[in-house]
Amino acid sequence: MSLTVFFAIIFAAFLHAVWNAMVKKEDDKYISLTAVVLGHVPISVAVIFFTPMLSIQSIPYIFVSAIFLSGYEWCLLSAYRLDDYTKVYPIARGTAPIFILILSLFLFNVSISKFEIIGILVISFGIVILGFQNIKTFKNHSAVVYALGTGLFISGYSITDGYGGRASASPLNYAACLMILNAIIFLILLRIMNKPGVVKKVLSKGKKIFFIGGTLSYIVYGTIIWAFTQASIPTVSALRETSIIFALFIGTFFLKEKFTFLKAAGVLTIFFGVMLLKSF
Numbered sequence: 170m171s172l173t174v175f176f177a178i179i180f181a182a183f184l185h186a187v188w189n190a191m192v193k194k195e196d197d198k199y200i201s202l203t204a205v206v207l208g209h210v211p212i213s214v215a216v217i218f219f220t221p222m223l224s225i226q227s228i229p230y231i232f233v234s235a236i237f238l239s240g241y242e243w244c245l246l247s248a249y250r251l252d253d254y255t256k257v258y259p260i261a262r263g264t265a266p267i268f269i270l271i272l273s274l275f276l277f278n279v280s281i282s283k284f285e286i287i288g289i290l291v292i293s294f295g296i297v298i299l300g301f302q303n304i305k306t307f308k309n310h311s312a313v314v315y316a317l318g319t320g321l322f323i324s325g326y327s328i329t330d331g332y333g334g335r336a337s338a339s340p341l342n343y344a345a346c347l348m349i350l351n352a353i354i355f356l357i358l359l360r361i362m363n364k365p366g367v368v369k370k371v372l373s374k375g376k377k378i379f380f381i382g383g384t385l386s387y388i389v390y391g392t393i394i395w396a397f398t399q400a401s402i403p404t405v406s407a408l409r410e411t412s413i414i415f416a417l418f419i420g421t422f423f424l425k426e427k428f429t430f431l432k433a434a435g436v437l438t439i440f441f442g443v444m445l446l447k448s449f
Contacts, residue, residue, distance in 0.1 A: 207355070273403050
């Protein structure tokens with residue numbers, strides 16, 4: 170992996186932590202997540218007009234990925250309803266690279282070195298640690314099941330986007346088309362979940378997240394899909410999850426959260442995994 174790709178992924182991880190912090194500050198996660206998903210649309214429309222058209226071969230990947238994204242969003246919202254965001258999210262993000270690694274090795278015969286495998290596992294372990302630091306205070310253990318389901322759906326859309334982005338010959342255009350389709354499906358999902366008034370609340374309470382969070386989220390997604398065309402999907406996916414480090418620092422310095430010994434251990438573990446991925 171070149172330094173350009175490496176730093177692009179790290180920068181995307183930072184932006185990912187920023188828009189997630191915006192979501193975290195909001196009490197109603199339905200409003201904040203809806204604002205981000207719908208906020209993808211304006212920038213996606215602009216990108217479609219200013220980037221090369223994607224190839225026809227990548228269109229099936231967009232539909233499959235949109236299904237996985239909808240599953241991810243449904244599981245995430247269900248997990249939020251059952252327990253605290255900070256407990257659920259690390260489990261979802263930490264297990265995703267492991268699922269991606271397993272699927273890539275056994276179903277897609279991806280070539281990846283032993284050091285990269287170790288690095289991915291170390292990063293995932295460091296993230297999962299953060300999710301289980303308050304395991305005794307979980308109000309509903311079904312939230313863990315939904316969190317694991319979220320991680321599985323993340324692996325599904327990541328692998329799909331990896332191959333779809335490569336087939337598209339225009340990763341940013343691919344991401345834009347996917348985000349628009351996902352927004353349409355998400356509105357249907359809200360209807361199924363009996364949340365018909367959420368969109369109106371976004372217009373009144375979630376404008377900041379809509380414009381800023383949605384734009385940042387698209388930049389992150391587009392950057393990662395581009396990175397998939399430059400490096401292996403498991404490696405890129407694992408590096409993307411370093412956003413949790415930035416999230417912890419944002420939480421500590423801006424959201425006044427306590428930085429515990431276990432959080433420090435998680436950060437150091439993740440950092441060690443990153444060094445393994447970059448050094449070997």
